[in-house]
Amino acid sequence: MNGAETLVQTLVDSGVKVCFANPGTSEMHFLGALDSNPDIRCILCLFEGVVSAAADGYARMAGTPAATLLHLGPGLANAGANLHNAMRAATPMVNIVGDHATYHRHLDAPLTSDIEGLARTWSVWVKSARDAASVAGDAAEAVRRAQEGAGGIATLILPADTAWNPAQEPAPPQAVARRPVPGPERIDTIAAVLRRGEPTLLLLHGDVLSDPSALDNIDRIAQGTGAELLTETSNARVERGAGRVGLDPVPYPVDDAVRRLKHFKRCILIGSRPPVGFFAYPGKPGKLLPDDCQVHVLAHPDEDGRAAVATLAAALGVEGKTPRHVTAEKARPLPKGKLTSAAIGASLANRLPADAIICDEALTTGGPIHAALRTAPAFTQLRLTGGAIGIGLPLAIGAAVACPERKVVVLQADGSGMYTNQALWTHAREKLDIVTIVLSNRSYAILRHELSNVGVVNPGPKALAMTSLGDPDIDWPSLAKGMGVPGGAAKTAEEFDALLAKAMAQRGPFLIEADLAA
Amino acid sequence: MNGAETLVQTLVDSGVKVCFANPGTSEMHFLGALDSNPDIRCILCLFEGVVSAAADGYARMAGTPAATLLHLGPGLANAGANLHNAMRAATPMVNIVGDHATYHRHLDAPLTSDIEGLARTWSVWVKSARDAASVAGDAAEAVRRAQEGAGGIATLILPADTAWNPAQEPAPPQAVARRPVPGPERIDTIAAVLRRGEPTLLLLHGDVLSDPSALDNIDRIAQGTGAELLTETSNARVERGAGRVGLDPVPYPVDDAVRRLKHFKRCILIGSRPPVGFFAYPGKPGKLLPDDCQVHVLAHPDEDGRAAVATLAAALGVEGKTPRHVTAEKARPLPKGKLTSAAIGASLANRLPADAIICDEALTTGGPIHAALRTAPAFTQLRLTGGAIGIGLPLAIGAAVACPERKVVVLQADGSGMYTNQALWTHAREKLDIVTIVLSNRSYAILRHELSNVGVVNPGPKALAMTSLGDPDIDWPSLAKGMGVPGGAAKTAEEFDALLAKAMAQRGPFLIEADLAA
Structure with a gap:
């Protein structure tokens, strides 16, 4: 060898x-x-x-x-x-x-x-x-x-x-150290904090989010103590949808996050870190929790959060409670007319098969889609974690290879999608069961918003051009065809729903350009 | 401010x-x-x-x-x-x-x-x-x-x-130090080396290659001393074609390079460094000059090579010689039938307007094209310099912005072109006068060759799949259309020539997929 x-x-x-x-x-x-x-x-x-x-x-x-x-x-x-x-x-x-x-x-x-x-x-x-x-x-x-x-x-x-060069033989596998489990002292401290009954946030991140039974334990703790749940803004993997605990993230906009967090006196970190602004803005805070909010750690990111919440639920005597699961919403009305994020969300929630995986790089257009997906059949959500755009299309490759029996859906903002559009070729070569929905607003919409956030309220032609993906418009079905992926474009809610029905009924890659600028 | x-x-x-x-x-x-x-x-x-x-x-x-x-x-x-x-x-x-x-x-x-x-x-x-x-x-x-x-x-x-934050005012420009000019002692040493009449290589790189008059001086030195000329393998910019000194690079394949260099006893570096293999191969040398070849420096890369060659030509008393320029070849026969690199080269050399800029990332298919371009109308060649593929399409953006009056041609290997295909969108938005020729052999052809170089003579299905760009074939005109660039595909020499004629007759971006696998 x-x-x-x-x-x-x-x-x-x-x-x-x-x-x-x-x-x-x-x-x-x-x-x-x-x-x-x-x-x-x-x-x-x-x-x-x-x-x-x-x-x-x-x-x-x-x-x-x-x-x-x-x-x-x-x-x-x-x-x-x-x-x-x-x-x-x-x-x-x-x-x-x-x-x-x-x-x-x-x-x-x-x-x-x-x-x-x-x-x-x-x-x-x-x-x-x-x-x-x-x-x-x-x-x-x-x-x-x-x-x-x-x-x-x-x-x-x-x-x-x-x-x-010549070598001898393979090396034996090395044992991976188990993640440390928080000890009884830590559990007791957190239990005592929760028993105070102050406005308390359980901030979730990491391993608990990918385990429905850990989420059940967290919900039991919340029920038993009155604490509220939020996830970090960006999470690698969250189990969502009907039959699971409903979760919302700390909002991305700083003002919204501060408003959402302002009443908390205690924050308990479960695999998470204290929330901070994704970016700094003149005159706005970087740390998002109120100054008088005390932060406690139940589980550090490198510890076993799942074991920690199970032990904590037992310590609090709440392990017998029935977790509050999201109820499935059946047969939403078929959206009509103008294609909006809400229409996309309704179609998708209607047509999503059970146990789908959603690779989510929707960014600015995602809000109403996420709202609709709250009551969709149970699914796994993978998101952009580090803010480096261009993750959606290729992330889906890995998800589809790991789980060939599950439908993968990509919610892909157009500007970000261009970064790694080459992923579509691998969708085609490996015949991966991926439906790509390109949310085509023909702009770096987030930057339009941010320009006004920093005070450029009347951007000139250069700033507009630097935040526009028009002139020329990107024709996503042509791009996809160039890489062997079939697809089509939708300008109305009805067209989108028809294309989505087609995509869900088949196996293999398919791309839908959702023209939100039409 | x-x-x-x-x-x-x-x-x-x-x-x-x-x-x-x-x-x-x-x-x-x-x-x-x-x-x-x-x-x-x-x-x-x-x-x-x-x-x-x-x-x-x-x-x-x-x-x-x-x-x-x-x-x-x-x-x-x-x-x-x-x-x-x-x-x-x-x-x-x-x-x-x-x-x-x-x-x-x-x-x-x-x-x-x-x-x-x-x-x-x-x-x-x-x-x-x-x-x-x-x-x-x-x-x-x-x-x-x-x-x-x-x-x-x-x-x-x-x-x-x-x-x-508030600031005061702009800062004044800072003076850029002039590049040092090699002194008389260095010039005398090199002149003495050249006068020995041993087999001597003038190895060129850097600023002299972008200055036809510097190349004239170098050719005069070669004429007067019997020295030979080569450029480094990878050069940022070379002035080439009819009416200029003919130049060849040190060959990329190690065996070819060693063969080409084996008779030299002296090597004079003019903005260059001693040639080394692009990669190492088992049993092949890294340094490409013979062991007994002595290396001398006329101009370091950060020195003024143009001044150095002018001074050296004068010191050698050769400044009156007429430089040997390449003669234009008129009206090559129109290639027919199968589309080959040679056919592309002939069409391109025939149809290239004067003073074009060629952004060259042709890689494995480039040899016959470069040979044909030797006698094409004078042009500037920009090449891949660091081996990081994906430079051709975007390099052309910069060239076209710097020189809006000159036609820019991209010779783009298909595998490399995929790396930064997003460049085509900017070709379209800025209405840049760029003709892109995609050399579509549907493989990482260089790797097929290298596999056998390292001893994998009968690659299995995995190795073949990892070096193939087929299944699915990339449809470049669709990709280009998706980003607003018109174009077409050619499967024969005649089709290619017709598309190239069309591209050269118009202004603005155009893409031709040259299907070399047809």
């Missing part, structure tokens, strides 16, 4: 089943090793920003890391924006980044750059393999480190000669 | 005329300042990798830096691959990277990351503005530093409050 072959077998033995790849010359031996190993699936993406978001979506749904294959510093940089999102989602991921042979690096060939420095921007663990004999051990460590604590990105840099 | 207004006016006063932008919330005051300043042009690109390559293409043609506007760490990362290329091209560029307000950064909001660390990967100068009062001075320094020495990327990080 060569180094690459021991590396690939070690990944497989450690539980890595998929590699999202955009290979280059320096990764040919690794590619050869993937080629000859029947136990790992390879999925080609035509841009590395697709690779990293696909690996993120996969791990959010599968619970185990995927590998990526990236080509030196520029390939890693291309993956960077969605690595940032994955970092903020605490997604386990193993990057394999090809590099020049160890003896070639000092020659400073054109593709040479500081890969380690770059990788540290997003990784919890970075190592450049020393030689072929040790690369398998590095791989086992990478898979372990990606899964420890809250989860994170482990980046193994693979100089070409560490791949092609 | 606020900080952003003093910054923009300082950029303008320092000679920056264009800003390629993809703005976000934290850059709204900067956008407001651009909006209100009539002396800077703003061009929206729908992905930051387009922004950075456009700024690169602009500076390669204009000789002065453009500004970019990027949104925090992820925006900078997205720009990174083409910043890598610009770094390798020694292109002057001024990045303005928006950041959270200084007092907001410690809150670790979702978009927070180590922007300075990231920027250092590609920049000769990085600074995070301290306050609104000093940001104008920072901008003047950035423009200067981008232009000093060989040229490079200066990155100014702009916390939102340094843009929105």
Whole structure:
């Protein structure tokens, strides 16, 4: 075996089943090793920003890391924006980044750059393999480190000669340390805080949001103590819809968030951090909780929040309460006329099959859609976590690969969708069961709003042009056709509903441009 | 004035005329300042990798830096691959990277990351503005530093409050130090080397390649001494075609390069560095010159190569020689039948207007096209410099903005073109006079070749799938239509020639998919 072959077998033995790849010359031996190993699936993406978001979506749904294959510093940089999102989602991921042979690096060939420095921007663990004999051990460590604590990105840099030189054998998988469970003292403290009966927020993030039974326990705690529930604004994965506890996030606009939070005297963090403004604005606060609100921690992000809420529910004696679940809304009236976000939401909530996965990068147009989805059949929602736009289309790749039996729906803002439109090609090649809804308002609408927020109330032609996606309008069905994905455009609520019915009735990729500017 | 207004006016006063932008919330005051300043042009690109390559293409043609506007760490990362290329091209560029307000950064909001660390990967100068009062001075320094020495990327990080807080006035432009001219001792040494009459290579890179009169001097030196000429493999800008000195690069394949270089006993570097393999291969050398070849420096990359060759020609007494220029080849026979690279080259050489700019990311299919272009009407060639694919389509934006009166032609490999396909939208919005030729072989052909280079002679289905762009085939005219660019596909030499004739006869963007797999 060569180094690459021991590396690939070690990944497989450690539980890595998929590699999202955009290979280059320096990764040919690794590619050869993937080629000859029947136990790992390879999925080609035509841009590395697709690779990293696909690996993120996969791990959010599968619970185990995927590998990526990236080509030196520029390939890693291309993956960077969605690595940032994955970092903020605490997604386990193993990057394999090809590099020049160890003896070639000092020659400073054109593709040479500081890969380690770059990788540290997003990784919890970075190592450049020393030689072929040790690369398998590095791989086992990478898979372990990606899964420890809250989860994170482990980046193994693979100089070409560490791949092609002879090596011995794969390394054994490394045991992943269990996440610490908050101890009885912590539980007692939080229980005492809750028993005070003050206006208290349970702020949720992380592992509890992907576990309906943990959410049931949290709702029992809320029922028993009068505390209120909110999630952080951006969450990697939330179980939502009918038959589950209803959840709302801390609002994104600073003023709305401050208003929503202003009456709380206590905030209990469950896998979350104290809420802050996504951006700073002149004269507005950065910290969103009132100054006199005391913050307590039930579970840190790297701890076992699910165990914590189960123990807390028992300590409070509320474990027998029936959780308040959202009731399914049946047969909403079919929206008519002008195509709006509300109409899209109603159609989608009507037509969503049970257990769908929604990859949500709706941004400014999302509000009414999210409201309608509240009572839709149970679904899993994956969202943009780090604010680096361009995650929706590729995140869906990973979700669909992890859960081939579940329908995946992408709610994709148009400006963000352009960032990684290459993902559509992989939707087509892998025949993934993904319905993409492009919310086409033909602008960076959020920036129009933000311009006025910062005082540019009468933007001139330049500022308008810089926030417009018109002139020319993007024709999404043509783009999709160019990459092998069928679809159509809707200008009315009826047209949208008809296209959505068609998309839901078939399997495989389909794109609907929802023309919100019509 | 606020900080952003003093910054923009300082950029303008320092000679920056264009800003390629993809703005976000934290850059709204900067956008407001651009909006209100009539002396800077703003061009929206729908992905930051387009922004950075456009700024690169602009500076390669204009000789002065453009500004970019990027949104925090992820925006900078997205720009990174083409910043890598610009770094390798020694292109002057001024990045303005928006950041959270200084007092907001410690809150670790979702978009927070180590922007300075990231920027250092590609920049000769990085600074995070301290306050609104000093940001104008920072901008003047950035423009200067981008232009000093060989040229490079200066990155100014702009916390939102340094843009929105009140400031005094713009800063005066800073004088750019002239590039050092090699002294008489260096000239005498090199002249003595050349007079020995040994097999000698003049290896060219940098400023001499973009100056036909410098190339004339170099050819005179070659004529007078028997030295041979080659350029580095990857060059930012070369003046080529009829009426100019004929130039060939050091071949990309290691074996070919070694064969081409093996007889040289002396190598004189003129703005260049000793040639090395683009990648390492098992059992092949990294350094491409023979071990017994002595290397001498006439001009370092950050020195004035043009002055050096003029002085050297005089010292050698060859300044009176008539340079050997390439003769124009008239009316090549119209290629017929199967569409090949040679047919594309012949059509293009026939139909190229004088003074065109060719943005060349042809890669594996380029050889016969380059051969045909040797005798085409005089043109400027801009190439991929750092091996980070996805430069062609956006590089053309910058070239067309810098030289609106010149036809721009993109030779674009299909796999690379997908990386930054969003550039086509800016071609359309700005009505740029760009003809894009997509060389569609439906594969990462270079990787097929490299797989066999590293010993994978019978690739299995996975390796084939990972190097194939088929299944589904990319339909480039549909992609282009989706972004407002008209075009068509050619499957024969005749169809290609007809489409090219049409494209050359009009102004504005046009895309031709050359189906080399048909």
